[in-house]
Each structure stands twice: as C-alpha cells, then as structure tokens.
Amino acid sequence: MVSTTQAPATPVAPPRRRAPAVPQAKGPGRARPNLLGGLGGWIWLAIIVLPIYYVVITSLKDQAGFFTTNPMAPPAEPTLANYQLVLENNFALYFANSLIVTVGSVVPTLLVSFMAAYAIVRGRGRFLSFTNKLFLLGLAIPLHATIIPIYWMITRAHLYDTLLALILPSIAFAIPISVLILSNFLRDVPNELFESMRLDGCSDWTMMWRLALPLVRPAVVTVGIYNALHVWNGFLFPLILTQSPSTRVLPLSLWTFQGEFTANIPAVLASVVLATLPLLVIYVVARRQLLSGLTAGFSK
Amino acid sequence: MALTSTASRRARAAGPSGWLAAPALVFFVVFAIIPLLGVLALSFTRWDGLSEITLDGVASWARVLTDELTLNALVVTAKIMIFSFIVQAPISLLLGVFTAGGQKYRAALAVLYFVPLLLSSAAVAIAYKALLDPNFGVGPGFGVPALAQDWLGNSDLVLFVVVFVIAWQFVPFHTLIYQGGVRQIPASFYEAAQIDGAGRVKQFLHITLPQLKYTIITSSTLMVVGSLAYFDLVFVLTAGGPGYSTRLLPLHMYLTGFKANDMGAASALGVILVVIGLVLALLLQRLGGRNASASQLEGA
Numbered sequence: 283m284v285s286t287t288q289a290p291a292t293p294v295a296p297p298r299r300r301a302p303a304v305p306q307a308k309g310p311g312r313a314r315p316n317l318l319g320g321l322g323g324w325i326w327l328a329i330i331v332l333p334i335y336y337v338v339i340t341s342l343k344d345q346a347g348f349f350t351t352n353p354m355a356p357p358a359e360p361t362l363a364n365y366q367l368v369l370e371n372n373f374a375l376y377f378a379n380s381l382i383v384t385v386g387s388v389v390p391t392l393l394v395s396f397m398a399a400y401a402i403v404r405g406r407g408r409f410l411s412f413t414n415k416l417f418l419l420g421l422a423i424p425l426h427a428t429i430i431p432i433y434w435m436i437t438r439a440h441l442y443d444t445l446l447a448l449i450l451p452s453i454a455f456a457i458p459i460s461v462l463i464l465s466n467f468l469r470d471v472p473n474e475l476f477e478s479m480r481l482d483g484c485s486d487w488t489m490m491w492r493l494a495l496p497l498v499r500p501a502v503v504t505v506g507i508y509n510a511l512h513v514w515n516g517f518l519f520p521l522i523l524t525q526s527p528s529t530r531v532l533p534l535s536l537w538t539f540q541g542e543f544t545a546n547i548p549a550v551l552a553s554v555v556l557a558t559l560p561l562l563v564i565y566v567v568a569r570r571q572l573l574s575g576l577t578a579g580f581s582k
Numbered sequence: 583m584a585l586t587s588t589a590s591r592r593a594r595a596a597g598p599s600g601w602l603a604a605p606a607l608v609f610f611v612v613f614a615i616i617p618l619l620g621v622l623a624l625s626f627t628r629w630d631g632l633s634e635i636t637l638d639g640v641a642s643w644a645r646v647l648t649d650e651l652t653l654n655a656l657v658v659t660a661k662i663m664i665f666s667f668i669v670q671a672p673i674s675l676l677l678g679v680f681t682a683g684g685q686k687y688r689a690a691l692a693v694l695y696f697v698p699l700l701l702s703s704a705a706v707a708i709a710y711k712a713l714l715d716p717n718f719g720v721g722p723g724f725g726v727p728a729l730a731q732d733w734l735g736n737s738d739l740v741l742f743v744v745v746f747v748i749a750w751q752f753v754p755f756h757t758l759i760y761q762g763g764v765r766q767i768p769a770s771f772y773e774a775a776q777i778d779g780a781g782r783v784k785q786f787l788h789i790t791l792p793q794l795k796y797t798i799i800t801s802s803t804l805m806v807v808g809s810l811a812y813f814d815l816v817f818v819l820t821a822g823g824p825g826y827s828t829r830l831l832p833l834h835m836y837l838t839g840f841k842a843n844d845m846g847a848a849s850a851l852g853v854i855l856v857v858i859g860l861v862l863a864l865l866l867q868r869l870g871g872r873n874a875s876a877s878q879l880e881g882a
C-alpha cells in the first residue's frame with residue numbers, strides 16, 4: 283500500500299499535469315452535461331435579455347419608426363436623437379445631483395459606521411451593547427414606514443427640496459447594515475495585532491486608523507458599493523423630500539421625464555439607458571467587486 | 583500562554599471609548615428611531631401635511647380600521663408577498679446552483695443574469711410599462727394575439743404581471759446569494775456521492791439542499807420582509823391600479839398621506855407596516871433559530 287502510492291508520487295507529477303486521468307469534480311454535474319439545467323438556463327437568459335433588447339432597440343428608433351415598425355425588429359436607421367433630447371433636458375444636472383447625494387451619504391456612512399463598529403467590537407460596556415442592539419433592531423424594521431415623520435422633520439428644519447434632505451436620512455438608514463457587516467469583519471482581526479501595537483504605546487485612536495482600517499479595507503469597499511447602489515437608485519426619499527428640477531436625482535428624473543414625454547416612448551427609454559449606463563460601465567470594469575458589494579453580509 | 587491571555591484581557595479592558603459610536607448613534611436616533619416613535623405619535627393627530635398638527639385622539643385609527651381600502655391593501659400585500667415568494671424562491675435556488683457550476687458557458691450566462699441588479703426600480707418599471715404596451719410592446723412584436731393584452735389595464739392580470747416584474751428585478755439578487763452559498767459546499771461531498779453512485783437529482787436533494795439551509799433562510803427572510811418595500815416599482819408601474827388592484831400597503835400609506843393629505847391615517851398605516859415587518863422578521867428569525875439548533879443536534 284505504502285510503496286505503491288509513494289513510489290510514483292514524484293516522477294509522475296509533471297505528466298499528470300498535462301493529462302489528468304480523472305476529471306476533477308468541481309460542484310454538481312460535472313460527469314455528463316446537464317441538458318435540463320442548460321435548457322432552463324437559456325430560457326432564463328431569454329427572459330432577462332428580451333426586455334433589455336427591447337429597451338435598447340426602441341431607444342434608437344425615431345418616433346415614426348416606433349409607431350410603424352415591428353416592436354421587436356431593430357431600427358432600419360438607428361438614431362441617437364432621443365439621447366440628444368434626454369441630454370438636452372438637464373440630464374447632466376440630475377446626474378450631478380445623484381452623484382452628490384450618493385457620495386455625500388456614502389462617505390459619512392462609512393466613516394461613522396466604521397468608528398461605531400470598531401467601538402462595538404473592541405470596546406465593552408452597557409452603552410455599546412445597547413447601541414449594537416438598537417442597530418440590529420433597525421435591520422428588522424421597514425424603515426420607509428417612517429417617511430411621514432421624516433417629511434415633517436425635514437420641512438421643519440427648512441431642508442425640504444435640498445440635496446441635504448436626501449443625504450441625512452440616507453446616512454441614517456444605511457448605518458445598521460454597515461455597522462453589522464464591518465463589525466463582522468473587525469471581529470476576524472487577531473487580538474495579538476492590537477496587543478503588539480498597544481505595547482508600542484499606540485492609542486486606540488491610532489490603532490483604529492493604522493491597523494483596523496487597512497485590514498478591513500475590502501469590507502469597507504464592499505459596504506460602500508452596497509450603500510452607493512441603494513442611494514443611487516433610491517426613489518422614495520427624492521419623491522417625498524424634493525420637488526424642483528434643480529434638486530432632482532436620476533431615478534426621479536426618469537419618472538418625471540416619462541410624465542412630460544408620454545407620447546415619446548423612444549426618448550423615455552433612452553433616458554432609462556442613459557441612467558443605467560454609469561452602473562453598467564462599473565459592472566464591466568469591476569464586476570466582482572460590484573457583485574460582492576451587492577450581497578455584502580448576506581452571503582456568509 | 584497565561585501571559586498573553588492576561589495581556590489580552592488588559593487590552594480589551596482598556597478598549598476604545600464608547601464615544602466613537604456616538605456619531606452613528608446620533609444619526610440613527612435622529613433620522614430613524616425618532617421618526618419611528620413619531621409615526622406612532624402622528625397617528626393620533628390630524629394633519630394635512632401643510633398646516634398645524636392638532637391632536638385628534640383615535641380618529642385616524644377609526645378611519646383606517648373601518649376603511650375597506652386598508653383591508654384591500656393588506657390582502658394585495660399578502661398576495662404579492664406569497665406569489666413572489668413562490669415564484670422567486672425556486673427559480674433563484676436553481677439558478678444559484680446552475681451558475682455555481684464550473685462550466686464556462688454558465689459563467690458567461692451569469693454575467694448577463696445579473697444585469698437587472700444595476701437598474702433602479704423606476705427604470706425597470708418604465709421599461710416594462712413600454713414593453714407591456716398592447717400596441718407597441720413586446721407582445722405584438724411576436725405576432726401572437728394572446729401576448730398583445732392590456733397587461734397593466736386588466737385587473738385580473740395585473741397582479742401577476744407585477745409579480746413577474748418583481749421576480750425579473752429581484753431573482754438576480756437571490757441567485758447571487760444562492761450562488762455564494764453553493765460555492766461554499768465542499769467539492770468532496772459531491773465526489774463522495776459520485777463514488778456512491780448518486781445521480782444528479784439525489785446529489786441535489788441530499789447534499790445541495792441540506793447544505794444550503796442557512797442560505798435558504800437568509801434569502802427567504804429577505805424576500806418576505808423585502809416584499810413590504812416594493813413601493814417604487816409598483817408606484818411607477820401601476821400607481822396601485824387599475825382601481826385598487828395593486829395598491830400595496832406602503833403605496834396605500836404614501837397615497838393616503840401625500841395625495842389624499844391625510845397624514846394621520848397614513849401614520850396609522852405606517853404603524854401597521856412597522857408591526858407587520860417586525861412580526862415577520864421575528865417569526866422568520868425564530869424559524870431560523872430552531873433550524874440552527876436542529877442542525878447542531880444533527881451534527882452531534
């Protein structure tokens with residue numbers, strides 16, 4: 283037994299790499315192709331792609347073409363006029379507003395959540411455990427049920443129809459999940475690292491920034507992506523807390539654009555494509571980070 | 583050993599100041615906890631959203647609880663919750679297993695499967711509004727009369743259309759969660775099963791499903807509790823119509839408060855929403871907890 287396994291181990295290694303005798307079984311269904319699964323996969327692909335295809339080809343049609351050609355046929359003469367119309371209708375402003383609100387809420391969220399997660403994981407005491415429990419409670423509550431008091435507070439603070447009105451509640455609503463994910467990652471940092479830094483005379487404040495932050499940086503990025511997507515695509519706060527075109531963000535602009543150009547479906551769909559384009563670019567460039575950000579904290 | 587443990591105890595005892603958690607706590611209390619209490623307080627007032635708020639006893643509650651529309655909203659919410667779960671859960675699970683397979687074409691399909699995740703609910707709703715059009719949508723494009731229905735104008739069909747669109751938007755997210763779950767199952771489990779001669783179906787039932795227990799609980803919880811938040815999609819797609827056939831509870835709350843200017847009644851609906859969300863979350867958590875202890879027993 284020992285001789286048969288040990289003897290060929292070293293000399294056989296290089297040829298084995300070229301021609302593996304047994305195909306490596308990775309996950310289910312490696313032996314023979316899964317025809318039924320494959321069929322289902324292609325059907326689902328059709329379900330996903332068909333609407334996207336329709337939106338893209340329709341956005342390239344002129345209005346006459348939209349009313350006369352087969353809806354599923356690509357345009358005979360593709361036009362970018364619809365995109366021009368959307369761009370001329372303050373698209374850049376709405377884009378900038380979305381960007382300001384997203385960056386303006388994600389950066390403070392990450393900052394305060396990281397500090398809170400660090401305190402919750404490294405510190406002790408009743409205050410911190412109470413804080414942690416409160417955040418966990420926040421995860422279970424459908425927070426958008428609170429829009430009416432938020433509307434009242436924002437109007438009383440004279441913040442109605444400002445971008446700050448969108449930023450402040452967005453930060454608050456993002457904190458529970460951010461603290462949860464970041465503290466899960468901070469718990470994995472070995473205590474010995476903190477000890478050795480403490481022996482070097484470092485304060486907790488220094489350790490937080492010099493040791494903890496670099497070690498959980500991937501988690502911070504993940505949480506940032508997760509929150510950014512939610513704020514970027516958010517609709518409810520802009521709907522109830524802003525009003526004028528100067529404070530309009532992209533998702534809301536799609537809705538108002540649809541109201542203004544009811545008859546011009548190709549232009550409406552061009553606005554949908556344009557609003558999605560930035561995220562599509564990020565998806566193409568950094569698919570892995572984006573997807574891991576989306577399931578942050580859920581896929582463990 | 584003893585030295586390090588005392589050192590670590592000292593290190594933990596010192597710990598960072600609880601003040602680090604204060605900024606996050608302040609944000610969360612001001613814009614989430616106070617509004618949460620505020621929604622309860624406002625449910626005992628009369629307010630049109632503009633003028634002064636006056637105390638009004640239980641009048642709002644009396645209005646809400648005797649209004650047929652409240653029951654209608656609860657029924658619609660329950661229906662969409664149940665149907666969405668029935669549709670989404672099996673598809674997401676199977677697609678998660680499918681995309682976790684090592685085949686190249688599956689990885690390529692998965693890239694397209696996740697594109698809906700990039701779109702805002704407003705964008706999805708607007709795209710579907712156009713492509714479900716009985717004259718210029720996808721249906722007439724195929725030339726099949728049965729597909730050229732007034733999908734969004736038919737109160738018998740619209741609920742299922744909404745469920746379909748919700749599935750289109752959210753199945754990719756749950757697929758992603760399941761894909762992550764399947765990838766954590768050790769390949770050796772499947773190798774052992776193959777040696778034992780277990781077929782694909784047996785492997786799925788006896789390895790994949792039991793191993794995904796926690797993923798199933800997480801995904802199901804997010805699906806059920808998340809269905810209380812299908813506000814923006816339905817708002818843009820149908821605005822609750824035709825009639826009241828897709829008027830979900832959150833949508834009913836919004837329309838009562840911001841369109842019918844009855845903030846008192848809307849707050850009462852908000853309280854109902856919070857209570858339902860909390861009860862569902864606790865219920866599912868208990869379900870998960872029982873499963874957790876059961877699986878620990880199995881392991882022992």
